[in-house]
Amino acid sequence: MNFFSGFALKGEEGLFDTFLDRSAFCVAGFSKGAIEAVEFALKCESRVDRLQLLSPAFFQHKDEKFRRLQLLHFKRDKDRYIENFLKNISYPSDRDLNRYSSGGSYEALEMLLNYRYKGKDLERLRDRGVLIEVYVADDDIIVDTDEVVNFFEEFATIVRQKRGGHTLWIP
8 A cells, every 4th residue: 555644744553453454455544645545546657456546635715815824824833823734633532643753844734735735636547447436524623624525536545523522533
């Protein structure tokens, strides 16, 4: 399995053992890593059977002001931004994610805020026989779960938890 980490994270793959298919032909990513997983699957010339997107970073419905404010806050005080970010992705649990922190970068944040998933790319993957699965939770305060579901439901199997946040943990 190829796993891609979330923004400002590294080594968090084990947090998702409940969901992950660890076969050689699976590509998975959490949050920002979901973007990288999609891009990897699109370019991959070898076999990909399953694409697992865990709480995909999805901001294409947000306006430019939202994006600018996120980047401004990051630039003003990166450490505080990352501290709040780690708390927010853990919500509604109180698990400490600091051991997975990689610090993040302005460029990575800018990329994820401006990334646009394309239906034609997801159709192309599906037509190649790739099973696309999207995992979301209703208590996510990072992304709008309804927006994620509305966009991906045409292309993917949606696994939606009534409870749990961005990391899909149920408190």
